[in-house]
Amino acid sequence: MAVTAEHVEEDFPRQEIESAVIRFAGDSGDGMQLTGSQFTLATALQGNDLATFPDFPAEIRAPTGTTFGVSAFQINFGSKGIQTSGDILDVLIVMNPAALKVNINDLRPGGLLIADIGAFSSRNLTKAGYSENPLEGNSLEKFKVLEVDMSRLTKEAVKEHGLTSKEALRCKNMWSLGLIYWMYGRKREATVDWLKDKFKGKPEIAAANIAAINAGHAFGETAEMPAEVNPYTIPAAEIAPGLYRTVTGTEAAAWGLAAGSQLAGLEMVFCSYPITPASAVLHTLAGMDNYDVVTFQAEDEISAVCAAIGASYAGSLGVTSSSGPGVALKTEAIGLAISTELPLVILNSQRAGPSTGLPTKTEQSDLYQAVYGRNADSPLVVLSARSPSDCFDTAIEAVRLATKYMTPVILLTDGYLANASEPWLIPDFDDYEPFPAKFHADPEGFHPSLRDPETLGRIWAKPGTPELMHRIGGIEKSFDSGHISYDPENHQKMTDVRTAKINGVAADIPAQAVECGTESGKVAVVGWGSTYGPISRAVNNLIEDGHSVSHIHIRHIWPFPANMGDLLANFDQVLVPEMNTGQLITVLRSEFLVPAEGLNKVNGQPFKIFEIEDAVRERLER
Amino acid sequence: MNIATPPEKLTAKDFTTDQEVRWCPGCGDYAILKSVRSTLADIGVQPHNTVFVSGIGCAARFPYYMETYGFHTIHGRAPAIATGVKLANPDLDVWVVSGDGDALSIGGNHLLHVLRRNVDLQFLLFNNEIYGLTKGQYSPTSRPGTRSPSTPLGSVDNPVSAALFALGAGARFVGRSIDTQQKHMPTVLKRAHEHKGASFVEIFQNCIVYNDNVFGRFTGKEVAAENQINVEHGKPLVFGKDGNKGLRVKPGALELEIITIGENGVSIDDILEHDETNLTLANLLAAMEPPTFPVAIGVIYCNPGPTYVESVRQQKESTRTKRGSINDLLRSGHTWQNG
Numbered sequence: 001m002a003v004t005a006e007h008v009e010e011d012f013p014r015q016e017i018e019s020a021v022i023r024f025a026g027d028s029g030d031g032m033q034l035t036g037s038q039f040t041l042a043t044a045l046q047g048n049d050l051a052t053f054p055d056f057p058a059e060i061r062a063p064t065g066t067t068f069g070v071s072a073f074q075i076n077f078g079s080k081g082i083q084t085s086g087d088i089l090d091v092l093i094v095m096n097p098a099a100l101k102v103n104i105n106d107l108r109p110g111g112l113l114i115a116d117i118g119a120f121s122s123r124n125l126t127k128a129g130y131s132e133n134p135l136e137g138n139s140l141e142k143f144k145v146l147e148v149d150m151s152r153l154t155k156e157a158v159k160e161h162g163l164t165s166k167e168a169l170r171c172k173n174m175w176s177l178g179l180i181y182w183m184y185g186r187k188r189e190a191t192v193d194w195l196k197d198k199f200k201g202k203p204e205i206a207a208a209n210i211a212a213i214n215a216g217h218a219f220g221e222t223a224e225m226p227a228e229v230n231p232y233t234i235p236a237a238e239i240a241p242g243l244y245r246t247v248t249g250t251e252a253a254a255w256g257l258a259a260g261s262q263l264a265g266l267e268m269v270f271c272s273y274p275i276t277p278a279s280a281v282l283h284t285l286a287g288m289d290n291y292d293v294v295t296f297q298a299e300d301e302i303s304a305v306c307a308a309i310g311a312s313y314a315g316s317l318g319v320t321s322s323s324g325p326g327v328a329l330k331t332e333a334i335g336l337a338i339s340t341e342l343p344l345v346i347l348n349s350q351r352a353g354p355s356t357g358l359p360t361k362t363e364q365s366d367l368y369q370a371v372y373g374r375n376a377d378s379p380l381v382v383l384s385a386r387s388p389s390d391c392f393d394t395a396i397e398a399v400r401l402a403t404k405y406m407t408p409v410i411l412l413t414d415g416y417l418a419n420a421s422e423p424w425l426i427p428d429f430d431d432y433e434p435f436p437a438k439f440h441a442d443p444e445g446f447h448p449s450l451r452d453p454e455t456l457g458r459i460w461a462k463p464g465t466p467e468l469m470h471r472i473g474g475i476e477k478s479f480d481s482g483h484i485s486y487d488p489e490n491h492q493k494m495t496d497v498r499t500a501k502i503n504g505v506a507a508d509i510p511a512q513a514v515e516c517g518t519e520s521g522k523v524a525v526v527g528w529g530s531t532y533g534p535i536s537r538a539v540n541n542l543i544e545d546g547h548s549v550s551h552i553h554i555r556h557i558w559p560f561p562a563n564m565g566d567l568l569a570n571f572d573q574v575l576v577p578e579m580n581t582g583q584l585i586t587v588l589r590s591e592f593l594v595p596a597e598g599l600n601k602v603n604g605q606p607f608k609i610f611e612i613e614d615a616v617r618e619r620l621e622r
Numbered sequence: 623m624n625i626a627t628p629p630e631k632l633t634a635k636d637f638t639t640d641q642e643v644r645w646c647p648g649c650g651d652y653a654i655l656k657s658v659r660s661t662l663a664d665i666g667v668q669p670h671n672t673v674f675v676s677g678i679g680c681a682a683r684f685p686y687y688m689e690t691y692g693f694h695t696i697h698g699r700a701p702a703i704a705t706g707v708k709l710a711n712p713d714l715d716v717w718v719v720s721g722d723g724d725a726l727s728i729g730g731n732h733l734l735h736v737l738r739r740n741v742d743l744q745f746l747l748f749n750n751e752i753y754g755l756t757k758g759q760y761s762p763t764s765r766p767g768t769r770s771p772s773t774p775l776g777s778v779d780n781p782v783s784a785a786l787f788a789l790g791a792g793a794r795f796v797g798r799s800i801d802t803q804q805k806h807m808p809t810v811l812k813r814a815h816e817h818k819g820a821s822f823v824e825i826f827q828n829c830i831v832y833n834d835n836v837f838g839r840f841t842g843k844e845v846a847a848e849n850q851i852n853v854e855h856g857k858p859l860v861f862g863k864d865g866n867k868g869l870r871v872k873p874g875a876l877e878l879e880i881i882t883i884g885e886n887g888v889s890i891d892d893i894l895e896h897d898e899t900n901l902t903l904a905n906l907l908a909a910m911e912p913p914t915f916p917v918a919i920g921v922i923y924c925n926p927g928p929t930y931v932e933s934v935r936q937q938k939e940s941t942r943t944k945r946g947s948i949n950d951l952l953r954s955g956h957t958w959q960n961g
Contacts, residue, residue, distance in 0.1 A: 045958050190956065241961025243953065259948045269709050289938055290946030294709055296934075299735040303702035306695070306732075310675070310706025313693055314714060318706060336696050426957065429948040463691035463707070463714050466670045471639070471686050473694025483641065484686065 014185055014233040019078025021086030022180065024173075025103045026095030027064050028057055028071040031173040036073025037421070038177060038194065042186040043077045044246050044423050047236030050077035051533060053085035053606065054419040058276065058359045065127035070102045079235040083537040085420065087608040091183075093176050095119055095150070097128035104134075109142045112229065114179070116172065118151025146229055148219070150175050157215030158208035167205070171212035178216025185233050188213055240425055247424040249388040249417035250277075253347060254284035256395025258291050259429060261317045263396065264403045265436040267292040269311030271304040272321045276359040277415040278349040281321045305330035305337075305346070312342040313472075315439065315462030317399060321347040324366045325355065327410075331374050334408050338378045338498065340472045341458035343402035343409075343437075347395075350414040350529075352604050361604030362416035364529050365580035370410040371558045371587060377495050379502035381405070382558035384412040386532035389424040391417060394555060396432065397509075403437045404508070405501055406457040412557070414579075416606055417530045443467035448482035455508075456501035505559050512561040516540055517550025520570030523619050526596070528554045528584050531577050531607055538612035542620075549616055557584070565592040573619050575599055577612055634659035637669060639689045645680060650801035650827035654748060655687055657807040658717075662690075664808065665815055672715045675704040677729055679721040680755050681748040681827075698729025701736035704743050708931045715815075716743040722763040723753050726782055730762075738792040739930040740819040744811075747784055747822070748801075750829040751836050758832035770832075785908035788822040789901065789923060795821040796904060796923040800841055801828060806852065806919065813921050819929045840917045849912045853920040858893040859907075861916050868893030869915075878906050880915065898924045 024032045024039070033054055043050050053074040062069025076086035088108045094100040096119040107113060115135060125133055134140060135147060154172040155165065163171075174195075181188055192210050199206035220231065261268035270293060272282040286295040294316075298304035301322055308318030320330065327348050337344040350366045352358035370382045381401050385394040391413055398409040440446070440459040448470040450459045461468045470482060478485035479493050516539055517524075527535045532553050539551040552567065554560070568574055568588065574596035576585040582598040589596055599615045601607065637659040645651045662672065672690035676682035678697035685692025691714075695703045700718045707716055718736075725733050725747045736745065752770070753759040760770040760777040763784060767776040788796050795817040799807040807825065814821035826837045835842075840849035851861035851869070859869040860883075870892055872879040881888045897903055904923035910916060 041956055045956070047958075047960060236960075239960045242959070243957050244960055245953070245955060245957045255948070255951055258951070262948055267710070269706060271706065271709075288946070288951070289941040290944055291951070292945075294934065294938070296705070296709055298702065298705075299731055302699060303705070303732055303735065306699040306702035307706030307709065309695075310693075310703035310708075311710035312706075313703070314673075314707040314710035316710035318710075332696055333699065340693075425960075426952045429952065462711075463673045464671055464711060469669050469690050469692075471641075471688075471692035471694065473685070473692075474696055475694065 012231065014231045017232050017234055018080060019076065019082065020090045020184065020232065020234065021074065021076045021088065022091040022093070023072055023074040023089050023103060023106070024093045024176065025070055025072040025099035026173065027098070028059065028062050028069045029064060030071065030095045031170065032071045032073050032095070035173040035177050036075060038191045039180060039186070040075055040246055040421055041190050041194075042181065042188070043075065043184075044244065045190055046186055046234075047239065048077040048079060048234055049082040049237040049239060050075055050423060051082050051085045052421050053416065056360055065096055065098055065124045067098045067102050067128055070099050072099070072103060077234065079237045081237070083533040084606065084609060087610055091180075093180065095172065095176070097125045097130055097134070100134060101128045101130065104140070107143055110144065112144045112146060113140060114146045114148065114176070116150035116176070117147045118149040144226065144229065146226060148179075153215060153219065154212050157211050161204045161208040161211065163204065163208050168208065171209050174209045174212040175216040178213035179220050181213070182217045182220030183229075183231055185231065188217065239423070242425045244423050245426055246421045247389050248419060248421045249385065249391045249413050250280040250419070251284055252389050252391035252424070253385070253395050253411070253413060254281050256392035257319055257345065257347070257399065258285065258288060258293055259392070259432070260396040260399025261292065263432055263434045264317060264399055265434070266315075266317040266403070267294065268319055269294045269296065269308060269316045270319045270321070271296040271298050271307040271311070273298050273301045273304045273326060275301075275323045275326045277351060277418045278321050278323045278326070278347065280418065281347060281349070301326040301329035302333060305333040305344075308344055309333060309337050309342055312337070312344055313340070313463070315460070315464070317343060317345070317403065319345040319347065321349070323349050323351045323359075324353050324369060327366065327369060328373075334380070335374050335376065335378050336474045337408045338374075338380055339474045341406040343406055343460075345395075345398045345402050346408060346410045348410060348412050349418045350412060352602065358604050360415060362414045362530065362606065363579050363602055363604070364412075364414055364531070365583065365602065366412065367528070367557065367580065367583040367587070370412055377499065379499050380407055380558070381409040381502060381505055382412065383409060383555055384529045384557055385417060386529060386553055386555065388417055388420050388422050392427075397555070400435050401505060404435065404457060405455055405505060406460060407502065412529060414530050439465070440468065441465055446470075448472050449477055449479055451497075456497055456504060503559050506562045509556045509561055511563045512552060512554065512567055514567070515551040515553050517543055518548070519550070519567070521548035521550055522571065523549045523573045523575055523616055524552050524568060524571035525549065525612065525616060526552045526554065526568070526574055526576045526584070526588065527578070528557060531579065534607040534609050534612055535577060538609045538616065541609070541613060542616055547616070547620055549620070554584070557587075560591065568592055568594045568596075573597065573622075575615060575619060577607055577615070579607070632663045632666065632669070634663050637662050637689045639687055641686045643687050644683065646831050648830040649680070650750065650829070651681060651684070651748065653801045653804060654746075654807070654825055654827060655684065657804055658811060659688070661808040661811040661815075665812060667715055671713070672717070673707055674717045674719060675700045675707065676719045677724040678755070679724045679753070681719050681721040682724060684719040698724050698727070699732060700724070701729065701732040701745065705736055705739070705741050708741055708743060709934070712742070712931045712935060718743055718745045720745065720747050721754075722747065722749045722751060722761045722784065726762045726784060726787065733787070734791045737788055737820045737822060740792070740794055740927060741931060742819055742929040744814045744821045744823065747824050748827040749784055749824055750827045750833055751781075752829050752833035754829050754832055783908065784824045785922060786905065788824075789905055789908060793822045793923070794819045794925050794927050795921070796908065797821070797823045797921045798826070798919045799823065800826045800837070800919060802841065810921060813924065817924060818926055839912050849916045851916040851918050853896045853898075853907060853918050853922060855896055855898040855921065855924070857896055858890055859896050860890075860893055870894045878910070878915070898922065901925070
């Protein structure tokens with residue numbers, strides 16, 4: 001078998017479809033995430049719009065064949081704007097019985113199930129909890145089922161490359177990818193190039209994987225497929241012209257932090273302790289040798305935030321990153337940064353909780369923690385990103401506000417945003433307005449509590465500056481001198497100024513826009529974070545049906561944009577979908593006295609479009 | 623960095639702020655403050671290039687009294703904050719001031735890591751074997767049986783030895799001094815400052831209110847000569863009021879013993895010379911306690927090695943090919959043109 005992907009003129013018709021939702025599912029060791037990300041790349045290169053949802057277990061290598069070890073990667077791709085990873089599957093590829101068991105309920109009736117029957121041994125069936133082989137009974141009769149012995153076919157395809165049986169079987173994800181490439185008319189070159197690069201030290205492994213892809217592809221071309229299994233074509237989406245790439249929220253956040261630091265003219269000192277799903281931000285930044293980024297893997301979460309604060313004190317931009325439990329540990333130090341008025345960015349990739357919760361499952365349940373979760377009156381700025389690519393601009397905004405207002409900023413993403421990818425029209429960084437940080441150097445009348453009369457931000461006087469030696473700390477400071485002050489009136493004044501400073505940010509951020517729909521009407525659907533995709537699609541669908549519905553999506557969670565209260569008051573009803581039991585809604589009700597209602601779920605899965613549509617329709621009928 | 627030479631020689635007064643010192647009258651901290659100020663003046667450090675970082679506790683008020691940059695942070699976390707300061711600006715001269723509770727209880731983890739990473743800073747641990755600022759509870763260095771508001775019948779847990787902890791953590795400089803020894807302390811502080819890497823200095827400090835005279839067994843005038851030994855690199859380990867006692871490795875055992883010059887044919891040549899680069903010896907010396915042994919003060923261990931921030935910076939510089947632009951970053955990997 002040749003080690004390159006060969007192009008053959010096809011002599012069969014392809015059915016044109018608008019979009020498809022497919023999911024690869026297998027053992028956590030089956031390489032489903034790699035398979036999915038390769039399919040994503042090939043699909044993006046084909047010009048389709050897309051959204052992905054990687055869903056994997058917390059265990060690195062859960063016992064093979066078990067339901068809790070199932071790892072899946074879902075992608076929705078098409079020729080029209082894609083907003084979500086898809087409500088329901090058109091195609092499900094399962095590499096073993098456990099993957100079938102966990103995922104089959106998400107396949108639409110009439111959808112295609114592709115199963116590797118080579119993995120449906122009685123042992124694997126038992127591990128998955130099947131007493132009999134579901135492929136043999138009639139439980140799957142509402143689906144189209146394509147049974148393929150991928151295990152055997154893969155071994156045959158790679159046998160000339162001298163791999164062990166175990167190594168050979170590891171290529172079966174590439175075999176399945178080849179088959180799906182054929183089914184949707186994707187090109188194999190990018191994956192072949194990737195394999196050659198990934199295994200450049202092990203050419204026989206690269207060759208075997210490429211052989212597996214080609215074999216899966218050839219199987220599609222030549223095998224006698226059941227009548228229902230069609231090859232498809234999905235025309236390229238109408239996408240704004242320009243240079244594109246795929247990007248995950250993790251990459252976009254890391255790059256945005258580096259970009260923001262450059263706009264501020266600062267080196268970034270990024271301090272983090274490993275935690276799922278936030279660690280990948282550290283990995284991304286640690287590899288950026290050519291940028292003004294220093295990374296520090298601290299001994300714990302507290303050390304990470306403290307080192308970031310120390311770095312900011314010394315004139316860099318201190319950034320720390322974690323997930324909810326880690327942010328909880330950082331809380332006291334965040335209070336120190338509030339008290340000493342130093343810039344700090346805290347990136348929280350939210351996950352399901354409380355406690356360890358579900359480390360790899362997404363949730364939006366740290367909004368209270370971000371807005372309220374500190375001792376005493378401790379205001380700071382809270383931002384949230386709505387999509388993987390939006391993490392870039394939101395991270396830049398976090399740096400801008402942190403340095404301009406000398407304050408900690410919490411940037412909320414979540415496990416879904418962190419891992420999901422989408423095509424991104426790459427911005428031209430030259431279009432971004434710099435916001436250079438100012439360091440105080442004038443000894444005349446200097447004291448460390450001097451502040452900008454407009455922003456109320458404290459001056460930044462970094463150690464090393466001649467004649468500005470001073471002391472700061474967590475004890476209350478005199479408004480007039482920066483010295484320790486236990487004076488009650490001064491504490492009132494300092495508390496007021498800290499509050500006013502953060503409230504003042506509202507005047508420095510864009511007015512809250514309406515994403516789609518009108519500025520007033522029957523129902524406003526108000527969201528934040530990664531619910532953007534499903535809310536956007538649901539509201540657009542409802543507007544197309546002639547309903548009076550609008551979508552409002554909040555980036556600046558604290559403080560809110562200045563027009564937020566007036567905007568919400570323009571609607572008869574306000575619906576707030578959140579992946580928590582109702583947190584933004586409480587803040588909105590508290591701030592604006594709006595009779596908002598919640599739509600809440602915490603099952604570790606993003607909202608489905610129909611769930612939001614149904615909830616809105618119900619309210620429209622009132 | 624600004625590296626202008628100070629116009630004239632600085633004095634301890636130049637390192638003194640206008641803030642009223644608020645330690646209890648008679649507190650050992652006053653003596654340490656005096657010693658640190660005069661040491662900095664002697665060394666000729668630049669005040670604007672010097673940063674004192676502290677956590678919480680009586681000792682942690684130290685930065686307010688130093689006319690340098692100062693950061694009074696949160697309980698136990700000073701080493702972590704100081705690490706961030708050095709990561710951001712390796713040229714700053716950083717001192718961490720801590721106490722036994724701050725450094726070895728709530729902040730034990732950070733002390734461990736700042737020492738093992740060998741971050742280039744001076745770590746001063748004021749050990750008074752008690753929690754002062756919270757009104758006298760026993761601390762992780764308190765001797766068993768310490769009666770305190772939280773242990774009215776006497777503490778029952780074993781204390782940690784600060785110096786042994788530091789050596790165990792991988793500190794490459796461990797020194798010791800005593801608050802009242804105004805001649806001795808500057809010599810140790812100067813050596814700590816000279817040392818590149820994390821320099822750990824334990825200072826026995828008397829808490830006159832909650833734990834008065836807890837170190838009296840070796841600091842008292844009448845017992846000091848017999849119960850202290852000032853160790854100096856390359857010099858014989860002698861002590862005693864007549865200067866005729868010394869330490870040697872006990873034949874046939876990995877332990878020290880005390881011998882007396884002039885007794886049983888023992889001469890000065892039989893006394894072990896201090897080798898501050900010998901980790902095993904450092905551990906033996908740090909573990910010595912009355913009544914069996916004298917307490918070792920001075921530079922117990924000094925064995926420089928690569929420092930953390932320098933290594934991080936060097937590694938980054940060595941792989942850095944050019945200063946990257948954000949536009950290049952965003953266009954790295956697979957991209958495609960639409961339209």
